[in-house]
Every structure is written in C-alpha cells, then in structure tokens.
Amino acid sequence: MNNEFNIVGKRVVRSDSLAKVTGEARYTADLKFPNMLVAKVLRSPHPHAKILKIDCSKALKVPGVKAAVSGFDSYGVKWGVFRYTQDHAMLHTDKVRYIGEDVAAVAAVDEETALEALSLIKVDYEPLPAVFDPFESMKDGAPQIHSEYKNNVNIHIHIDVGEVDKAMEKAFLVREDTFKAAGEAYAMMEPYAVVALFKNGYLDLYMPNAGPHVRAKALSNMLKLPLNRVRIRHINSGGAFGGRSEVAPGDLVASLLAIKSGQPVKLVLTREENATASRQVHDIVATVKTGMKKDGTILAKDYKVVYDGGAYSSTGPIATSIPFYVYEECYRFPNVRYNGYRVFTNKGIRGMYGCHGRAFLAGNESQMDLMAKELGLDPVDVRLKNGLKPGEVTATKSKITSCGLKETILEASEKTNFRKKWAKPSKRKGIGMGCVAIMCGFPMGFRSGSSAYVKINDDGQVTLVTGLVDNGQGNESMVIQVASEVLGVPMEDINLVCADTEVTNLDPGAYSQAAAFVGANAVRVACENARKRIVAIAAEKLGIKETEVGLKDRAAHSIKHPDKKMPISWVVREAFFRGEPIVATGSFFPHIDFEREWVTRPWGQMAGTFSFGTSVAEIEIDQETGKIKMPKFTSAHDCGRPINPMAVEGQMEGSIQQAGVAALTEGNLWDKGHLLNPNLLEYKVPLACDMPEIDTIIVSSRDPAGPFGAKEGGLTIRMNAYSAVACALTNATGELFTELPLTPDKVLTVLERKKGVK
Amino acid sequence: MKMTRVSFEINNEKVSLDVRPYETLLETLRERLMLTGAKEACGMGSCGACTVVMNGIPVRSCLVLAPEADGAVITTVEGLRQDGKLHPLQQAFMEKGAVQCGFCTSGMIMTAKALLERNKKPTKKEIIKTMSSNICRCTGYKKIIEAVEEAAKKI
Amino acid sequence: MVLPKFEYKKARDVADAIALYKGQKGKAVYLAGGTDLIPLIKQRLSTPSVVIDLKGIEELKSITNKDGWLEIGANVTLFELKIYPWIRDNLPAFYESLEATACETLQLRGTIGGNILQDTRCLKHNQSLEWRTSRGFCLKSNGKECNVVKGSKVCFANYCSDNAPALVTLGAELKLEGPKGERVIELTTLFTGDSLKPFSIDAGEILTYIRIPAKKTKGAYEKLRVRESMDYPLVGVAVSSVGVAAKICVGGVGLQPRLYELEDAGIETAIREIADKASSDAKPVANAVVSPAYRKKMVGVLVKRAVKRAIGEGK
Known part of the structure; x- marks a missing residue:
C-alpha cells in the first residue's frame, strides 16, 4: 500500500536512536558548564499555611553558597494557561497550598553544600485548615484555597445539547452509575531538571519540555525580560506524557538563581520531588447516566464529573473538558449534558495526561456493555451503531473528516473472535472493548499552527528548522522522514534543528497531539516549496518539463527516462550562482473554529482532524485472590497513514502498558496531603513480566489534510485501553467496576458483590 | 571528610x-x-x-x-562499542524500534548484556524475567524483548 | 541523590569486621549487597558513621552440604542459591522464595544474610527525611505513636523477606559471631517483635552462616503482589513438608513471620482450620498498597494454596 512513496510508510530506524543506544544522547541532568552551581529547593511541609516570613540570611553565609531566592526575589507574576486561570506564582509569598510546594531555593558549589544551606533557611508558617477531598472542598465553610474561586470550584464546564431530560424519559433503558479512579503518576523516567545560564542579559534554559515557545513566553512574563532574551534550547526529553507542557516552578527557580549568582545553575529533582511537586494526574469521580433505545441507540447522556485539581489551575479548563470531547468525537449523542467541575484541594497540581479521564471513559464503555447485555445486544454492534462516520458532526459541532472507527472496531473484534468470546464468558475469563477518538490539535490561538524552514546546503544536504518537539515518541525522526520523502534525499542527509526558541518558529509542540498533523505538515509544505525550486532548475538543465522531474537518491531525474538525471547538489550550486539559494518556508494552520472557548463557548470545530481507535482486552480472574491476568491485548488505531509503522506500533504498545495494564496497577495513594507512593517501588509501573501478548493493528484512513494522509500516532489507545480492561471485567462478572486501578483487593470486592458477600 | x-x-x-x-x-x-x-x-x-x-x-x-x-x-x-562497531544489542535496539525517550535504554541494554554473558541462548521467558528488573515508561517492553532476542541470535 | 557522610571500611574477615565495629561505639552498620541498606541510608532511616563492608569476606561465600546440614555463607547471593541444583531439587519452598524475591538484577547482588536481616517496612515509614518530618515521626523513627493506626503505641511495619519464611519452615538455624563470641540460634528466635530492634542480634554481631537440615522436602512459596517482579510481598506463605507433616510460615504481615504446624497435610479440614487460624492471627493494617481486610483474607487463601501445592494437589 505504500509503494507510491520512497520512505513514508517504511519501518525506518529512528534518527535519534543511535545517540540513545550509545549513551551519547544528552539529557538536562547530563549537562555541564564551567562554574555551574547545583540548586536545591526548600519545600512546604504543610498542606496549607500562611507564610509569615522567609529568612535566607543564614543559608547565604554557608561557604560555597552563591545565591538564595524565595518568592520575595521574584516579581510575583501569576501564571495561568488562560487569562482567567492566572493563580500560580511558582514561588508564593502569601501562602503554601500543598506539601512539597516550592518555597525557597539555593545555588551552591555542590549538592551537599546546597542541602546544608537549605536546612538553614528559616520559614515561619501559620498552618491553616486544609482540605483533601473535592466533595468536602466544594462545601460551604470548607477552607478557601484561593480567594478568587468560590467553594474552591476552579472550573465548571457546562455543555447542554438537545433535550436531555425529555430524551431520558423516552429511552427504553436508563442507567446511572458512578465510577472513581485514583490519579496516576506520570512517572516519566527522567526526573524533572533545568539548567539555566544568564549571560549578557540573555537567559538560556534547558529542560525536558513539550512546548518551548509557550514556556519562553511564560518565563519572559514572570521574569519581566523581553521574550527574545529568554531562550529555551533543545535537549532530549526522557518522557512527558502530558506532564511537561507547562512552565514549571523549577524553571523560575533556576532562572532566578542564575540571574542572581551570575553562574550557570542546574536543578535536578529527585524522584520524590518529581512525583509530589511537578505535576500529578487528576483523581476523578464520574457519574454517567445513559438513555438507550431498545435497539441500542444512545438517546441521551447526562454527566457529572468531578476532578480533583490539586492546588492550582494548571490546564484547568482543558483537563475538565477533554475526557468528554474524546468521547463525543467517537459516538453520536443527540442529547447530551456535561457538567464537569475541577475543584481545588491541598494536594499537588494536576495536569493533562496522555491517559487522562479513565474513570469517565472506562465507566461509559463498561456501562454501555452492561446495557447492551440487558437488551440482548452485542457490544460490537452497539459501538458500530453509535459510532460516528465520516462527514458527521459531533454534538458540539466538530466535523469529522477521515474516520476509521468502524474499521478499527471490526478488525479488532475479528482478530480476537470478540463476539463469540463475549457471548460466552466464563466466571474466570472476560473480554472487553473500548473505543475513543482523539483530536489532532486543539484551539491554542495563533500557536495552533506551525511554520518550518528548510535550506539546502551546497553539498545537497539539508538543514530543517522547526519548533516541533520530541518527548520520546519519535517526532524528530518523523519530520526527517517526511522531508526525506519530499526532497528525495536520505534521512541521514538531513540535519534537524528543532525546539529552540531562538531559531525555530512557533509550533504547538508535543502537545494536543498536533505533531504529525500540524508540525509535520508544515515541514512537508516547506520541503515542497524547496522542491519546486529544485525541480524548476533541474527541468531547465535536463531539458524536460517540471512535471516530469522526480527527486530520488540525492538526484533529480526524468520520470520517463530515469537515466537522465543530475545530482541535487548541482542544482543547489546552480541556485547559488543565480544568487537565489534554495531556502523555503512552509506553514500549516489547521481548520479550527477560533471562536471556540472551553468555558464560555464550548462548540465549533475543535481540531483539523480526529484519530480513532479500538482496544480489546482479554483477562482471566483468579476467583480467590481477585488478581487479574491479561494474556492478550489487541489494539487497532486509525492514524490516517503511518509515517513510520514501527514508531506507531511503539506508541500503541506503550499505551497498552500505560493505560491498559496500568488499569490493574497504577494509582497515587494518599494520607491526607501526603503522597504515600512518590517513588517507583510502591507506584506500580507495569514491568515486562506484567505485559500481555500484544497485537497492534494500524488502520489507514488517509486523512485528506494530514501530511501524506497522517494523523496522530497512537493516543487513542492511551484513552481506550483501560476501558477495554474495565469492560472485560464486566463481561466476566456481570458487574461494573467502582474504582480504578483494579488491584486484586478491588476486584475481589466486585466478585464478592456479585456473590452477595457483605 | x-x-x-x-x-x-x-x-x-x-x-x-x-x-x-x-x-x-x-x-x-x-x-x-x-x-x-x-x-x-x-x-x-x-x-x-x-x-x-x-x-x-x-x-x-x-x-x-x-x-x-x-x-x-x-x-x-x-x-559497548568496539572499534567503532555497535554491539549487537545496540544494533538490535535501534532496528527493532526498542528506543523511545531513551532514558531507560542504557540500563536496559546493560541488563541484557549481562544476561547474554551468563546465558548465551536465553529463552523468551528468561529474557522477560531478566528484563523485568528494569522499568520503561514508553515502550510496553515488546520491542525491547524482541531486540534482546534478536541480539542473542547474533552473538 | 547524595548520601549522608559516613566512612567506608572493608573487612578482610569476620574477626576484622568485629574489630572495626568495636571501634565505632554502635554507630557502625554492616554492608553486604546493599540493596536494602543503601536505600535506608539515602532516606536517612539509617544514619551510620561507618559502613563496614562484609562482601570481601571469602569464607562467607561458600555453600557446603555435609553432616546432614546445608550450610550457606551469609554472603552468598540469592541468585547463586537459586541456581544451586540441590536447593531447587530438595528445598522447593526456599527455591521458590528466591525466585520470587525482588528482580533478577537485585538477586544477583543481594545476599541471603542481607535478605534475612532486612528492616521491616511500612508505607508511612519508608519515606524521605523531609516526608517523615512533615508527617511527624512514627514509632519506628523514635516518634510517640504509630502513623498508621492512630494512637497506637505498637508498630505494625511488615517484615518483607521472602526467604526467611521459607527458611523457617525448613527449621533453619543462624550462626552468629560477635564481640562476645559465636553462637547458633534457631531462625524462629531471630524475631523480637520490637520495631526499633526487630532482630535478637547483639550489637556488632554478624550473621555468618545459615544452616538448613539437608533433608529432601516438598514445599511451595505463595506470594501476593501487584507486579510479578520487583515487589515486596503483601502476603507471603511458605510451606515445607516431610512425610505427611507440614510447616507453614506466613510473612509480609506484621513485624515477624508466623509459624504453624500441620500434623497431617492430607486432611482437608485441618488445612482449612490452620488457614483460618493464620488469617485470624494476621493483623494487617493500612500500610501497604492493598486494603488490610483483603490481606487478612489472603493469608488464609495463600495458606491453603501453598499447602495444596506443597503436597502436590494444587496447580
């Protein structure tokens, strides 16, 4: 199917992997600069307290300490993703709002000295009553965490389409269930780190991040430096999963310390700090009410979802909305009401996560299966019946263009013999299916698009410049592959400069699943513009029409007479002679409704396109211990067209681990404001031995606007794998889950509920 | 001190x-x-x-x-690289797509290297057991296990 | 993560180690594989002034099988024991417990001595100094009360060795050598039930050898955990049997393993009774990643399973 292309669609070795297998790839903590200092942060021991005084004077007297800062050394500018969520000053001077919050920091010649100095910073607190449960937090009289948010409700998303109450009355079958899920840890392998250098009034920063341009802007505001004086540089990132999209307190801390000391500063968080004080994932309680016709058609959905947001807004409105949207982009809801509340508590800050929303999504899907069973229907048919089709419009008015939902459902169910297995579950065994759609990018104002720049050098080699970011998923390699296809030069001839705010143009970054659809599209356009220039000269020199010129293997050739050819380097040199070197820019701006706003106007085109996916989990339950084994996991994903199928598979396989198997193992545990498992021992990231046999199916719907038809490469599985697991439990037991993760104790509770054991 | x-x-x-x-x-x-x-x-x-x-x-x-x-x-x-030549494990990790963010990669490769030194022909089950000593957050381990199997064939 | 300051001394032999210890007035600790100790020091749960490395003591790296005893030097690694055929063939409970410990990399480094003498664990104790300072120190950090069971003056930390319960069922003994000389104790008497000092080992005493009666046994080790590698037991049950009699030892719940004896493992009701008793004796609290009520129940389930598997009836 990929014969039409030289390299797109091929299983190529990723461009970044050589440096990573040799240990030469540099991550932030690996960086060393002359006179570099080590920074350490003093953190709040209180979940909620007034700051009365911060005294760093003794710390500064320790030999080897070069700077100490607190919020009193910053401008106190509060940052927020939206104008109406600006509540995070990073280093606060009035209050602390969670255990582990950044309060002060030092920079010293080494870590031991920095730690000694930290112990000498004196902070006077006045402890305040704290609240840890979002339902308690919403009550009148609960401790007020931010004065500007009444009842600690950070965000309320209200969506109401059609006539939900009337439709519920008309429905043949109505069910209402409540589902809970513990928030997860991102647990990216690289703990957060920042290196800051301040020279000649310019600040250079390195850190693992998903969007350098947004971060530079935030820091320029907070440090009151012109934007061109804050430069985020490229560095490898050891995983992000949504948790490195926003400016972090460490960025401000390292910057202030570098400015104050005049020396380079490196801050590396410990695993515990990464778990408590970077970002966490929302705990969610979702109440799902569904009205269904006798034939399985969904008539109405009514939702109330409460998100425990922790202490600050973070991506508040987005996080409060996304689980709903990825579901309404998948199924047809003629009548739907969604009330999403993001509520502040005195816990760590919750951000967006690749697997965000598991209580809501797994709840919806497993409830649908139970209703199908009651109606004597098959879940495959119910999904096909309610699934959106190409050309349809979602409840909130997003038009679906390319759509392989049906194909993912059919291929996944046929490969697993789903219908037959589902119809005859045993007590021990179950099979379940989860579906979802993902927006490829979403409205981020003028940052929703991407621009790239390409120049062909005098040896015919290529320099490609783009703001695109790679957090490990292979985006860098992907755009090199795209450029290689368009320009007819091998991948190794292409040097990529990316994710550096000084030289690269705006790009959404590795955020909102826009890298392939938006970032790679801009690269494609830039390369096509360069290609036109090459073709024009080559046609002239070869004496053929421009339409007859092909580019392949570093040469321009006649398509009709392939022997008639010339090296691209000759074309480039000719262009230099003419004083018109081959350089080109290209941009891509997705078709999005920019009137859309998350809270005030939650309708209109969400994204340029959507991906679709289906996962099927097969489980075996130990009837005595409740332990679930997962022998087989099958996932089908419509990525439009895979640029590198091996990379797409890798995303799908990782998603099966991070969402599917994690549904059995992962969840943050709390003792009021103390995180009980801020480590990699008691926070259970699945291991190789816990993984099922995996079967990945790539569906190519050929998106009309995507680069070579491509859409995002695997996120649907991150948001449907847990649903498949929950549905498999329902298939085996006839019961719904009440809480994720499905650790054996929780599963045994479900089994006992079924048996009527109290 | x-x-x-x-x-x-x-x-x-x-x-x-x-x-x-x-x-x-x-x-x-x-x-x-x-x-x-x-x-x-x-x-x-x-x-x-x-x-x-x-x-x-x-x-x-x-x-x-x-x-x-x-x-x-x-x-x-x-x-691991000898005379500029990659170790079969490094080669296999690249070719099988076993590397994503790369932060666990060197630990994975070194764990596998020690395995292949004490057990020239490990079964898939043995490889999985050994590699369950290390956490990877990106890959789901499938391609890592395949890479170790592939390298074992070549050593 | 930097370690706090301490000195490092490498002992040539057991006598040298004891001599080094004597010079340190109780502020020294012995180091073997380090897989338990180094994390404790990193979290400032152990704050030695001197670390005495025993790994260089060659005599403690031997396994001998003579005069009816299998004698294992405390420095032998779990992996070496796991691949020792006689153990696999004759002491299945022990073999399975070795296989179930941590992960292979840690089995290759961790020693049997260190595994037996690992400190008890609790979700609210095995945390950094900053974490514990903020939470308030519990009994095990010399605080006034337990942080898990409010108001309790008793610690509920869990002894999480997989190997010790197996060794208990095998009637293992420990050879100790210290400033006051040598002695041999039964493994069952090692445990004190005192969270601050969980082992009846005197200051400066070194666990030198583990002695196991060299008899062929049937046996099994059942371990409850969330992940199939790396995890400590949430409940661990070892069973060894000779003839129809069986010894059962429950670990992973509370400060010490509990031993039960079954006269005839072939009698179904007797198995059920002992499983119920073990479950009722177990007093798990909310200090592990699954619920205490569940762990209590699982003690009984795992006892039944382990016994049945040991006598060849289970899967």
Missing part, C-alpha cells in the same frame, strides 16, 4: 581516582568520569536506569558505593 582512593578498570581503561567514601558509583561515573549514559531515575534501586555491569554482574550503580568498586572491572553503555 577524607577522600578515598579507588582504582578500577572501566570500559577497558584503568582508572584511579579520589572519591568520597559515601559517594555512589553512579555519581562517580557521571560526575567524575563524565560517563552520563547511566541515568538516575529513582536513586533507590527500583528502576534499573543506572545499571552498569560490574565483574560480569548487572548492578544498580545508585546502590553501589564507589569504594565498593575498588579493583572491579566495569562496563558502561559507553564501553
């Missing part, structure tokens, strides 16, 4: 250097020898990202004191 002298062979080179007695081997490798291939991801021995091979055995270098390495023969990921 007094520094202590340690000598060991690392990546076929003999070194002798002063370390703090309470310094971990991981710190020595990263801070003194500039071998930053081994990563600190948890610092508590729970993840394996800092794995290096010491006297033929994979060790979590974050749990080894530098003075314990005195007299040892150590290989880190930087020492």
